[in-house]
Amino acid sequence: MRRTAAVLSAAVLLLGTAGAQAQGGAAGEAGVQLKAGAGREVTTSRCIICHSLEYIPANAPAMDRAAWQKTLQKMRERFGAPIDEEEARTILDYLSTNYARRS
Protein backbone atom coordinates (compact mmCIF):
# COMPACT_ATOMS: atom_id res chain seq x y z
CA MET A 1 0.00 0.00 0.00
CA ARG A 2 2.59 2.47 1.18
CA ARG A 3 4.91 1.51 -1.60
CA THR A 4 2.22 2.00 -4.22
CA ALA A 5 1.58 5.47 -2.87
CA ALA A 6 5.26 6.34 -2.94
CA VAL A 7 5.60 5.13 -6.51
CA LEU A 8 2.50 7.03 -7.57
CA SER A 9 3.54 10.28 -5.96
CA ALA A 10 6.98 9.93 -7.51
CA ALA A 11 5.28 9.40 -10.86
CA VAL A 12 3.17 12.51 -10.41
CA LEU A 13 6.21 14.56 -9.46
CA LEU A 14 8.17 13.19 -12.41
CA LEU A 15 5.36 14.09 -14.79
CA GLY A 16 6.16 17.65 -13.84
CA THR A 17 5.50 20.19 -16.54
CA ALA A 18 5.53 17.63 -19.35
CA GLY A 19 2.47 15.95 -17.88
CA ALA A 20 0.83 19.21 -16.88
CA GLN A 21 -1.39 19.45 -19.92
CA ALA A 22 -2.76 15.93 -19.63
CA GLN A 23 -3.10 16.41 -15.90
CA GLY A 24 -5.22 19.50 -16.39
CA GLY A 25 -3.02 22.53 -16.81
CA ALA A 26 -1.21 21.88 -13.59
CA ALA A 27 1.82 24.05 -14.33
CA GLY A 28 2.21 26.40 -11.41
CA GLU A 29 0.60 24.23 -8.78
CA ALA A 30 4.04 23.42 -7.36
CA GLY A 31 3.86 26.89 -5.82
CA VAL A 32 0.99 25.78 -3.59
CA GLN A 33 2.34 24.42 -0.29
CA LEU A 34 0.64 23.35 2.88
CA LYS A 35 1.36 24.95 6.26
CA ALA A 36 4.32 23.65 8.24
CA GLY A 37 3.30 21.16 10.91
CA ALA A 38 3.44 17.54 11.99
CA GLY A 39 2.05 15.44 9.16
CA ARG A 40 2.56 17.90 6.34
CA GLU A 41 4.79 15.58 4.31
CA VAL A 42 2.49 12.57 4.35
CA THR A 43 -0.56 14.78 3.71
CA THR A 44 1.14 16.43 0.75
CA SER A 45 2.44 13.19 -0.77
CA ARG A 46 -0.92 11.40 -0.59
CA CYS A 47 -3.24 14.26 -1.60
CA ILE A 48 -1.22 15.40 -4.64
CA ILE A 49 -1.56 11.99 -6.25
CA CYS A 50 -5.01 13.02 -7.49
CA HIS A 51 -5.38 16.77 -6.95
CA SER A 52 -3.52 19.99 -6.38
CA LEU A 53 -3.20 21.20 -2.81
CA GLU A 54 -5.28 24.38 -2.87
CA TYR A 55 -8.41 22.26 -2.50
CA ILE A 56 -7.35 21.98 1.17
CA PRO A 57 -7.10 25.68 2.18
CA ALA A 58 -10.06 26.50 -0.09
CA ASN A 59 -12.26 24.11 1.88
CA ALA A 60 -10.90 24.93 5.34
CA PRO A 61 -13.73 27.38 6.24
CA ALA A 62 -16.23 24.56 5.69
CA MET A 63 -14.29 21.91 7.61
CA ASP A 64 -13.97 20.61 11.14
CA ARG A 65 -12.47 17.34 12.37
CA ALA A 66 -15.62 15.34 11.63
CA ALA A 67 -15.83 16.78 8.11
CA TRP A 68 -12.16 15.97 7.42
CA GLN A 69 -12.73 12.45 8.73
CA LYS A 70 -15.62 12.04 6.31
CA THR A 71 -13.54 13.41 3.44
CA LEU A 72 -10.63 11.10 4.25
CA GLN A 73 -13.00 8.17 4.38
CA LYS A 74 -14.43 9.15 0.98
CA MET A 75 -10.97 9.49 -0.55
CA ARG A 76 -9.84 6.11 0.83
CA GLU A 77 -12.99 4.03 0.40
CA ARG A 78 -14.72 5.55 -2.61
CA PHE A 79 -11.80 6.98 -4.57
CA GLY A 80 -9.20 4.34 -3.70
CA ALA A 81 -6.60 6.72 -2.27
CA PRO A 82 -3.62 4.64 -1.10
CA ILE A 83 -3.57 5.81 2.53
CA ASP A 84 -3.13 3.27 5.34
CA GLU A 85 -4.68 3.51 8.84
CA GLU A 86 -1.67 5.09 10.49
CA GLU A 87 -1.23 7.63 7.70
CA ALA A 88 -4.93 8.44 7.82
CA ARG A 89 -4.67 9.28 11.55
CA THR A 90 -1.66 11.52 10.91
CA ILE A 91 -3.39 13.27 7.99
CA LEU A 92 -6.59 13.77 10.00
CA ASP A 93 -4.65 15.33 12.87
CA TYR A 94 -2.72 17.56 10.49
CA LEU A 95 -5.80 18.78 8.58
CA SER A 96 -7.92 19.29 11.72
CA THR A 97 -5.12 21.29 13.34
CA ASN A 98 -4.19 23.42 10.36
CA TYR A 99 -7.19 23.61 8.06
CA ALA A 100 -10.36 23.70 10.12
CA ARG A 101 -12.82 26.54 10.65
CA ARG A 102 -12.73 28.40 13.93
CA SER A 103 -15.98 27.50 15.64
Place this chain on the structure above:
Amino acid sequence: MLRRRELLAGSVGTLLARAARPAGTADPHGSAEILGTLAGKRPLIRRAFRPPNYETPLRDLVAPFTPNDAFFVRYHLAVIPEVDPHSWRLAVGGASAGHALSLSLRDLRENFEPATVVAVNQCSGNRRGLFTPRVPGVQWGNGAMGNARWSGVRLRDVLQRAGVAADALEIWLEGADGPVLPATPRFQKSLPVERALDENTLIALQMNDAPLPHWNGAPARLVVPGWTGTYWMKHLTAIRIEPKPLESFWMKAAYRVPTGAFPGARFASQENPDTTPITEILVNSLITSHVWGARVAQGRRVTVAGKAWDNGAGIERVEYSIDGRQSWREAVLGSELGRFAWREFSVPLEPAQRGSLEVAVRARSRSGLEQPQKLTFNPSGYHDNIVQSLTLEVT
Protein backbone atom coordinates in the same frame (compact mmCIF):
# COMPACT_ATOMS: atom_id res chain seq x y z
CA MET B 1 -0.94 36.64 -11.00
CA LEU B 2 -3.64 39.27 -10.60
CA ARG B 3 -6.33 39.62 -8.03
CA ARG B 4 -9.60 40.29 -9.75
CA ARG B 5 -10.97 42.72 -7.24
CA GLU B 6 -7.92 44.91 -7.55
CA LEU B 7 -8.64 45.14 -11.26
CA LEU B 8 -12.34 45.75 -10.92
CA ALA B 9 -12.99 47.69 -7.81
CA GLY B 10 -9.73 48.72 -6.22
CA SER B 11 -8.66 48.12 -2.66
CA VAL B 12 -11.73 49.88 -1.25
CA GLY B 13 -13.87 47.14 -2.74
CA THR B 14 -11.72 44.52 -1.04
CA LEU B 15 -12.17 46.15 2.34
CA LEU B 16 -15.91 46.54 1.92
CA ALA B 17 -16.35 42.97 0.78
CA ARG B 18 -14.47 41.67 3.79
CA ALA B 19 -16.35 43.88 6.22
CA ALA B 20 -19.85 42.59 5.58
CA ARG B 21 -21.11 40.80 2.53
CA PRO B 22 -24.74 39.80 2.83
CA ALA B 23 -25.89 36.64 1.08
CA GLY B 24 -26.96 36.97 -2.52
CA THR B 25 -24.22 39.38 -3.52
CA ALA B 26 -21.32 39.14 -5.82
CA ASP B 27 -18.33 37.89 -3.87
CA PRO B 28 -17.94 34.56 -2.08
CA HIS B 29 -17.19 35.40 1.52
CA GLY B 30 -14.79 38.11 0.47
CA SER B 31 -12.18 35.52 -0.44
CA ALA B 32 -9.34 36.46 -2.77
CA GLU B 33 -10.04 35.65 -6.39
CA ILE B 34 -6.81 34.75 -8.13
CA LEU B 35 -6.77 34.80 -11.89
CA GLY B 36 -4.99 32.01 -13.70
CA THR B 37 -4.68 30.95 -17.30
CA LEU B 38 -5.35 27.63 -18.98
CA ALA B 39 -4.11 27.04 -22.53
CA GLY B 40 -6.54 28.70 -24.93
CA LYS B 41 -8.40 30.58 -22.22
CA ARG B 42 -8.21 34.20 -21.15
CA PRO B 43 -7.50 34.73 -17.42
CA LEU B 44 -10.23 33.11 -15.31
CA ILE B 45 -10.75 32.86 -11.57
CA ARG B 46 -8.73 29.84 -10.55
CA ARG B 47 -10.53 27.72 -7.99
CA ALA B 48 -8.15 24.78 -8.47
CA PHE B 49 -5.17 23.84 -10.64
CA ARG B 50 -5.80 20.07 -10.87
CA PRO B 51 -8.37 18.81 -11.66
CA PRO B 52 -8.81 22.21 -13.32
CA ASN B 53 -11.68 24.33 -12.05
CA TYR B 54 -11.80 27.86 -13.40
CA GLU B 55 -14.60 30.37 -13.03
CA THR B 56 -15.71 33.13 -15.39
CA PRO B 57 -15.12 36.60 -13.91
CA LEU B 58 -18.14 38.88 -13.60
CA ARG B 59 -16.96 41.17 -16.40
CA ASP B 60 -17.07 38.23 -18.84
CA LEU B 61 -20.68 37.47 -17.91
CA VAL B 62 -21.84 40.80 -19.34
CA ALA B 63 -21.94 39.81 -23.04
CA PRO B 64 -25.13 38.07 -24.29
CA PHE B 65 -23.03 35.09 -25.41
CA THR B 66 -20.19 34.12 -23.12
CA PRO B 67 -17.00 33.98 -25.21
CA ASN B 68 -15.56 30.47 -25.59
CA ASP B 69 -12.22 31.50 -24.15
CA ALA B 70 -13.99 32.95 -21.08
CA PHE B 71 -16.33 30.02 -20.47
CA PHE B 72 -15.92 28.26 -17.10
CA VAL B 73 -14.06 24.96 -16.78
CA ARG B 74 -15.10 22.17 -14.43
CA TYR B 75 -13.51 18.73 -14.01
CA HIS B 76 -13.70 16.06 -11.31
CA LEU B 77 -10.83 13.90 -12.53
CA ALA B 78 -7.37 14.98 -13.53
CA VAL B 79 -6.48 12.88 -16.57
CA ILE B 80 -7.87 14.88 -19.48
CA PRO B 81 -6.65 13.63 -22.85
CA GLU B 82 -6.54 15.85 -25.92
CA VAL B 83 -8.98 13.91 -28.08
CA ASP B 84 -7.94 13.46 -31.73
CA PRO B 85 -11.02 14.49 -33.74
CA HIS B 86 -10.06 12.23 -36.66
CA SER B 87 -9.80 8.99 -34.73
CA TRP B 88 -12.61 9.87 -32.30
CA ARG B 89 -15.62 7.54 -32.36
CA LEU B 90 -18.84 7.68 -30.41
CA ALA B 91 -20.01 4.22 -29.32
CA VAL B 92 -23.79 3.86 -29.06
CA GLY B 93 -25.28 0.67 -27.69
CA GLY B 94 -26.67 -0.93 -24.54
CA ALA B 95 -29.14 -3.62 -23.47
CA SER B 96 -32.12 -1.57 -24.71
CA ALA B 97 -30.54 -0.56 -28.02
CA GLY B 98 -31.67 -2.19 -31.26
CA HIS B 99 -28.09 -2.40 -32.50
CA ALA B 100 -24.71 -0.83 -31.80
CA LEU B 101 -23.30 2.15 -33.69
CA SER B 102 -19.83 3.60 -33.98
CA LEU B 103 -20.01 7.17 -35.24
CA SER B 104 -17.24 9.48 -36.44
CA LEU B 105 -17.53 13.26 -36.41
CA ARG B 106 -18.12 13.09 -40.14
CA ASP B 107 -21.00 10.64 -39.60
CA LEU B 108 -22.58 13.05 -37.17
CA ARG B 109 -22.11 16.04 -39.47
CA GLU B 110 -23.25 14.35 -42.67
CA ASN B 111 -25.85 11.79 -41.66
CA PHE B 112 -27.92 13.65 -39.08
CA GLU B 113 -30.00 16.79 -39.21
CA PRO B 114 -28.14 19.77 -37.72
CA ALA B 115 -29.64 21.33 -34.61
CA THR B 116 -28.85 24.44 -32.58
CA VAL B 117 -29.96 25.70 -29.20
CA VAL B 118 -29.00 28.75 -27.14
CA ALA B 119 -28.72 27.68 -23.53
CA VAL B 120 -27.23 28.52 -20.18
CA ASN B 121 -24.78 25.95 -18.90
CA GLN B 122 -24.71 26.29 -15.12
CA CYS B 123 -22.70 24.10 -12.80
CA SER B 124 -24.82 22.50 -10.06
CA GLY B 125 -22.42 23.95 -7.51
CA ASN B 126 -22.46 27.52 -8.84
CA ARG B 127 -22.39 29.90 -5.82
CA ARG B 128 -21.46 27.12 -3.39
CA GLY B 129 -18.82 29.49 -2.03
CA LEU B 130 -21.63 31.86 -0.99
CA PHE B 131 -23.37 29.28 1.17
CA THR B 132 -23.99 29.95 4.86
CA PRO B 133 -23.03 27.84 6.70
CA ARG B 134 -20.10 26.94 4.47
CA VAL B 135 -20.13 23.54 2.77
CA PRO B 136 -17.23 21.55 1.28
CA GLY B 137 -16.61 21.38 -2.46
CA VAL B 138 -15.22 23.73 -5.07
CA GLN B 139 -15.92 27.19 -3.63
CA TRP B 140 -17.54 28.69 -6.71
CA GLY B 141 -18.73 32.27 -6.82
CA ASN B 142 -21.21 33.38 -9.48
CA GLY B 143 -19.23 32.42 -12.57
CA ALA B 144 -19.59 28.65 -12.89
CA MET B 145 -22.04 29.43 -15.65
CA GLY B 146 -22.30 30.93 -19.10
CA ASN B 147 -24.60 31.25 -22.09
CA ALA B 148 -23.73 29.92 -25.53
CA ARG B 149 -25.13 28.84 -28.86
CA TRP B 150 -24.63 25.09 -29.06
CA SER B 151 -24.73 23.31 -32.42
CA GLY B 152 -24.56 19.68 -33.36
CA VAL B 153 -27.15 16.95 -33.70
CA ARG B 154 -30.09 15.84 -31.59
CA LEU B 155 -29.30 13.06 -29.12
CA ARG B 156 -32.77 11.74 -29.99
CA ASP B 157 -31.83 11.21 -33.63
CA VAL B 158 -28.71 9.26 -32.67
CA LEU B 159 -30.60 7.13 -30.14
CA GLN B 160 -33.36 6.40 -32.65
CA ARG B 161 -30.79 5.43 -35.27
CA ALA B 162 -29.59 2.76 -32.83
CA GLY B 163 -33.17 1.86 -31.88
CA VAL B 164 -34.69 2.53 -28.46
CA ALA B 165 -36.49 -0.52 -27.01
CA ALA B 166 -39.74 -0.06 -25.07
CA ASP B 167 -38.03 -1.04 -21.80
CA ALA B 168 -35.37 1.72 -22.04
CA LEU B 169 -35.16 3.56 -18.71
CA GLU B 170 -31.95 5.59 -18.69
CA ILE B 171 -29.30 6.78 -21.12
CA TRP B 172 -25.82 6.20 -19.66
CA LEU B 173 -23.07 8.62 -20.60
CA GLU B 174 -19.31 8.42 -20.54
CA GLY B 175 -16.51 10.81 -21.52
CA ALA B 176 -12.81 10.50 -22.27
CA ASP B 177 -11.53 12.14 -19.08
CA GLY B 178 -10.57 9.76 -16.32
CA PRO B 179 -9.01 9.35 -12.89
CA VAL B 180 -5.35 9.15 -11.89
CA LEU B 181 -5.97 5.95 -9.91
CA PRO B 182 -7.75 2.99 -11.49
CA ALA B 183 -9.76 2.58 -8.26
CA THR B 184 -11.34 6.03 -8.57
CA PRO B 185 -14.81 5.91 -10.15
CA ARG B 186 -14.91 7.27 -13.68
CA PHE B 187 -17.26 10.21 -14.26
CA GLN B 188 -20.29 8.29 -15.47
CA LYS B 189 -23.72 9.92 -15.54
CA SER B 190 -27.17 9.07 -16.78
CA LEU B 191 -30.32 10.84 -17.96
CA PRO B 192 -33.95 9.69 -17.82
CA VAL B 193 -34.78 8.35 -21.26
CA GLU B 194 -37.56 10.92 -21.75
CA ARG B 195 -35.13 13.82 -21.20
CA ALA B 196 -32.61 12.22 -23.56
CA LEU B 197 -35.33 11.98 -26.23
CA ASP B 198 -36.33 15.64 -25.82
CA GLU B 199 -35.70 17.54 -29.05
CA ASN B 200 -33.58 20.12 -27.22
CA THR B 201 -31.00 17.66 -25.90
CA LEU B 202 -28.04 17.80 -28.27
CA ILE B 203 -24.69 16.25 -28.96
CA ALA B 204 -22.88 19.53 -29.56
CA LEU B 205 -19.82 19.83 -31.79
CA GLN B 206 -19.76 23.61 -31.78
CA MET B 207 -20.06 26.38 -29.27
CA ASN B 208 -20.79 29.91 -30.47
CA ASP B 209 -20.15 28.76 -34.06
CA ALA B 210 -16.61 27.52 -33.34
CA PRO B 211 -15.41 24.00 -32.52
CA LEU B 212 -15.80 23.17 -28.82
CA PRO B 213 -12.73 24.30 -26.86
CA HIS B 214 -10.69 21.45 -25.37
CA TRP B 215 -11.58 22.53 -21.80
CA ASN B 216 -15.28 22.57 -22.65
CA GLY B 217 -15.49 19.04 -23.99
CA ALA B 218 -13.99 18.74 -27.49
CA PRO B 219 -14.78 17.21 -29.85
CA ALA B 220 -18.37 16.46 -28.74
CA ARG B 221 -20.32 17.07 -25.56
CA LEU B 222 -23.84 16.65 -24.39
CA VAL B 223 -26.05 19.73 -24.05
CA VAL B 224 -29.08 19.31 -21.79
CA PRO B 225 -30.82 22.70 -21.82
CA GLY B 226 -32.53 23.57 -18.55
CA TRP B 227 -30.62 20.92 -16.57
CA THR B 228 -27.50 21.65 -14.55
CA GLY B 229 -24.03 21.13 -16.04
CA THR B 230 -23.36 17.75 -14.42
CA TYR B 231 -25.39 16.07 -17.19
CA TRP B 232 -23.58 17.88 -20.00
CA MET B 233 -20.97 15.14 -20.47
CA LYS B 234 -17.75 16.46 -21.99
CA HIS B 235 -15.45 14.59 -24.41
CA LEU B 236 -18.34 12.20 -25.04
CA THR B 237 -17.20 8.67 -25.94
CA ALA B 238 -20.05 6.28 -25.15
CA ILE B 239 -23.84 6.36 -24.91
CA ARG B 240 -25.74 3.34 -23.67
CA ILE B 241 -29.50 2.78 -23.80
CA GLU B 242 -30.27 0.74 -20.68
CA PRO B 243 -33.31 -0.74 -18.92
CA LYS B 244 -31.94 -0.13 -15.41
CA PRO B 245 -30.56 2.70 -13.25
CA LEU B 246 -26.86 3.46 -13.60
CA GLU B 247 -24.86 2.41 -10.55
CA SER B 248 -22.24 5.15 -10.38
CA PHE B 249 -20.73 7.15 -7.54
CA TRP B 250 -21.60 10.28 -9.51
CA MET B 251 -25.30 9.33 -9.60
CA LYS B 252 -25.77 7.47 -6.31
CA ALA B 253 -23.61 9.53 -3.95
CA ALA B 254 -22.87 12.86 -5.63
CA TYR B 255 -25.06 15.54 -7.20
CA ARG B 256 -28.02 14.81 -4.96
CA VAL B 257 -30.43 17.04 -3.05
CA PRO B 258 -32.95 16.25 -0.31
CA THR B 259 -36.00 14.61 -1.90
CA GLY B 260 -38.85 17.07 -2.33
CA ALA B 261 -36.83 20.13 -1.28
CA PHE B 262 -36.74 21.84 -4.67
CA PRO B 263 -39.05 22.25 -7.67
CA GLY B 264 -38.14 20.83 -11.08
CA ALA B 265 -38.18 17.60 -13.04
CA ARG B 266 -37.93 14.35 -11.10
CA PHE B 267 -35.38 11.69 -11.92
CA ALA B 268 -37.55 8.85 -10.64
CA SER B 269 -35.24 5.91 -11.41
CA GLN B 270 -32.47 7.45 -9.29
CA GLU B 271 -34.64 8.74 -6.44
CA ASN B 272 -34.83 7.39 -2.89
CA PRO B 273 -36.87 8.61 0.09
CA ASP B 274 -33.98 10.74 1.40
CA THR B 275 -32.23 12.12 -1.65
CA THR B 276 -32.75 12.59 -5.37
CA PRO B 277 -30.52 13.78 -8.22
CA ILE B 278 -30.31 17.50 -8.85
CA THR B 279 -32.06 18.08 -12.19
CA GLU B 280 -33.30 21.41 -13.51
CA ILE B 281 -31.88 24.89 -13.02
CA LEU B 282 -34.01 27.07 -10.71
CA VAL B 283 -35.15 30.56 -11.67
CA ASN B 284 -32.30 32.91 -10.89
CA SER B 285 -30.61 36.23 -11.63
CA LEU B 286 -27.26 37.94 -11.42
CA ILE B 287 -26.31 41.60 -11.45
CA THR B 288 -23.39 41.94 -13.85
CA SER B 289 -23.05 45.70 -14.30
CA HIS B 290 -21.51 46.53 -10.93
CA VAL B 291 -19.56 44.86 -8.16
CA TRP B 292 -20.64 45.13 -4.55
CA GLY B 293 -19.61 48.47 -3.13
CA ALA B 294 -19.18 50.18 -6.52
CA ARG B 295 -19.31 53.98 -6.38
CA VAL B 296 -21.92 55.91 -8.33
CA ALA B 297 -22.61 59.64 -8.50
CA GLN B 298 -25.55 61.27 -6.71
CA GLY B 299 -28.18 62.66 -9.07
CA ARG B 300 -26.61 60.98 -12.11
CA ARG B 301 -28.37 58.36 -14.13
CA VAL B 302 -26.92 54.89 -13.72
CA THR B 303 -28.11 51.57 -15.14
CA VAL B 304 -27.87 48.45 -13.04
CA ALA B 305 -28.09 45.46 -15.36
CA GLY B 306 -27.75 41.73 -15.32
CA LYS B 307 -29.11 38.39 -16.42
CA ALA B 308 -32.08 36.25 -15.46
CA TRP B 309 -32.60 32.61 -16.43
CA ASP B 310 -34.44 29.44 -15.50
CA ASN B 311 -35.02 25.86 -16.67
CA GLY B 312 -36.45 26.85 -20.04
CA ALA B 313 -39.95 27.98 -19.08
CA GLY B 314 -38.57 31.44 -19.81
CA ILE B 315 -38.38 34.65 -17.80
CA GLU B 316 -41.71 36.38 -17.27
CA ARG B 317 -40.40 39.42 -15.45
CA VAL B 318 -37.61 40.79 -13.31
CA GLU B 319 -38.41 43.13 -10.43
CA TYR B 320 -36.22 45.37 -8.34
CA SER B 321 -36.48 47.09 -5.00
CA ILE B 322 -34.51 50.07 -3.71
CA ASP B 323 -36.42 50.53 -0.46
CA GLY B 324 -35.24 47.57 1.58
CA ARG B 325 -37.45 45.09 -0.32
CA GLN B 326 -40.67 46.84 0.70
CA SER B 327 -41.90 47.62 -2.80
CA TRP B 328 -40.96 46.14 -6.14
CA ARG B 329 -40.96 47.62 -9.63
CA GLU B 330 -40.45 46.00 -12.99
CA ALA B 331 -37.04 46.05 -14.62
CA VAL B 332 -36.72 46.39 -18.38
CA LEU B 333 -36.17 43.07 -20.14
CA GLY B 334 -33.85 42.69 -23.12
CA SER B 335 -34.66 40.60 -26.17
CA GLU B 336 -35.17 36.88 -25.79
CA LEU B 337 -32.30 34.79 -27.13
CA GLY B 338 -34.22 31.54 -26.65
CA ARG B 339 -36.16 30.11 -23.75
CA PHE B 340 -33.13 28.24 -22.36
CA ALA B 341 -30.91 31.30 -22.66
CA TRP B 342 -30.46 33.97 -20.06
CA ARG B 343 -32.31 37.24 -20.54
CA GLU B 344 -30.84 40.63 -19.91
CA PHE B 345 -32.57 43.04 -17.56
CA SER B 346 -31.81 46.64 -16.74
CA VAL B 347 -32.81 49.00 -13.97
CA PRO B 348 -32.46 52.74 -14.66
CA LEU B 349 -31.69 54.60 -11.43
CA GLU B 350 -30.95 58.15 -10.37
CA PRO B 351 -29.73 57.94 -6.77
CA ALA B 352 -31.11 60.94 -4.86
CA GLN B 353 -29.16 60.60 -1.63
CA ARG B 354 -25.56 59.99 -0.72
CA GLY B 355 -24.71 56.85 1.18
CA SER B 356 -25.35 53.16 0.69
CA LEU B 357 -28.07 52.13 -1.72
CA GLU B 358 -29.24 48.51 -1.83
CA VAL B 359 -30.62 47.32 -5.15
CA ALA B 360 -32.42 43.98 -4.77
CA VAL B 361 -33.45 41.95 -7.82
CA ARG B 362 -35.73 38.96 -8.25
CA ALA B 363 -36.77 37.08 -11.37
CA ARG B 364 -40.02 35.28 -12.04
CA SER B 365 -40.37 32.37 -14.43
CA ARG B 366 -43.25 31.80 -16.82
CA SER B 367 -43.94 28.69 -14.79
CA GLY B 368 -44.80 30.99 -11.85
CA LEU B 369 -41.68 30.28 -9.80
CA GLU B 370 -39.87 33.20 -8.24
CA GLN B 371 -36.51 33.63 -6.56
CA PRO B 372 -36.93 33.12 -2.81
CA GLN B 373 -35.71 35.39 -0.01
CA LYS B 374 -34.13 32.55 1.91
CA LEU B 375 -31.64 29.87 0.99
CA THR B 376 -32.80 26.25 1.24
CA PHE B 377 -29.79 24.67 2.90
CA ASN B 378 -28.54 21.39 1.44
CA PRO B 379 -25.24 19.71 2.29
CA SER B 380 -23.73 19.91 -1.19
CA GLY B 381 -24.42 23.61 -1.63
CA TYR B 382 -26.67 23.48 -4.69
CA HIS B 383 -29.48 25.74 -5.93
CA ASP B 384 -28.53 29.10 -4.43
CA ASN B 385 -31.14 31.17 -6.27
CA ILE B 386 -32.06 33.66 -3.56
CA VAL B 387 -32.99 37.27 -4.33
CA GLN B 388 -29.85 39.06 -5.50
CA SER B 389 -28.71 42.32 -4.03
CA LEU B 390 -26.01 44.84 -4.60
CA THR B 391 -24.99 47.75 -2.44
CA LEU B 392 -23.90 50.84 -4.33
CA GLU B 393 -22.01 53.66 -2.62
CA VAL B 394 -23.58 56.92 -3.75
CA THR B 395 -21.07 59.77 -3.55
